[in-house]
Amino acid sequence: MDGLVFDIAHLFAGGLVLVSFMMLYQDRLYALLNIFALHAIVLALSVGWQAYIQGAPHLYITTAIALLFKGIVIPVALHRIIQRLGIHREIETVVGIGMTMLAGIGLVALSMVVMLRVTADADRLAREDVALALSVVLLGLLMMVTRRNAVSQVVGFMSLENGLILAATGAKGMPLVVEISVAFSVLIAFIVIGIFLFRIRERFDTVDIHALDRFQGDRG
């Protein structure tokens, strides 16, 4: 029984890493948003399974938050932002997809090496979850680094936060208050970023953040 419990937890956490890679692979915004919704759903499954095997009812609330906000509300909102900005064309990635994938594999290997060494005497489930969660976080960061488009950077940020939640549920320690406040701060961050997107767009007629690099300030 213990073997199967661990295997299913491993399946969901590994699935989350896989979906992170799928996000790196996508080069269209709408497809990216769909994969992001899938990311949230896999996270919800993973957290729900942890809630079940740890017998921790408060984790079910986390599951519901993940499913409702990240699986439905944020993707739908981003969809509408993309529609209003009129940017449903291809994403320009800074380096090619192949290089990004290789970098991603390197990051996953790095996080495994680091985490498995650091957590040598922890619980089996927690170790595995923390190692995979770190790779999800690093892949989210990689996504933010490699994309130029501000909307896909937002998606990278949100997937990074999914990784944090995975780590928190595996560690059996995060209180519900922290959990909910993190969820809401992410929502608020989302709103702020949304407003920023429209401001950037108003100012530069694009959401390509390289326009910000070229901007020298008001000269006139």
Add this chain to the structure above:
Amino acid sequence: MAVILDFAAQVAQMLVVLLLAPLLTGFVRKIKARLLRRQGPPLIQPYRDLIWLLHKEVVLAENASWLFRVAPYLIFATTWVAAALVPTFGTGLMFSWTADLIAITALLASARFFLALAGMDVGTSFGGIGSSREMMIASLAEPAMMMIVFTLALMAGSTQLSTISGVMLSPEIGLRISLGLALLALIIVAIAENARIPVDNPATHLELTMVHEAMVLEYSGRHLAVLELAASLKLLLYVSLIICIFVPWGLVPTGAGHAGYVIGAAAYAAKLAAGGLLLALFETAIAKMRVFRVPNFLGAALMLGLLGTLLRFISRSL
């Protein structure tokens, strides 16, 4: 007596793959045609084509070297040996100890090497394009294949196919994400290696899209027949490989006696038909991708294989 029966089973396996291969090709074509609401050629059309080609005269280009004439037979021989090594209805065959995944990959790679050489031999531009594209695909598909082999070998403790399917049949294998990743990667590799639709279109001679057809463009008569049979064998090989590793149920285990072979054969036929059906459905549902997108597609397979190996490592070290 037992030795003779074992030998007969091995010979039967070799003949089964040879005789079934054109049928599988015909079956996939038929299903694809039906899905497009066409009547489609009859199931035995590939056999008829082969016989027809065997009766045709061989037309050789003036500057074709001996390699051009030898290559089809070499390609056919290596592909046939590789296909005959994959367990189809039972694992306890006489030569199962040689059925090693790395050996099969190497046999297919040498077949591809000769095909690429033959494509360039006559010196037409089409053959050159086909060969260079084939090599580009191979340079990505083979590392992916090796990663899949590593993932499976880490789990089964062996690269031998009969051992792997034995481990897959045993209850201790459990639910493994690495297996799922390896399956996805193997499907992508199989599609690319067999020149099926998102990578190459097996039914067209449009120069912008063809890879495999471009290399065999100069062949005719019995050479072409042998090459087409080799291509069918390769398709059968990959479908059998996926079946024997990931859906080994019904496979006759080692030392189960010869009576079980009937059940094994029936199960194999059913699984083969299901595989052909899925391939036809997949091919009808999606469009051919640009040649320059193929590296991304195959890179995904490589990435899946690597990820599977990595995930296997952590669940093993815990």
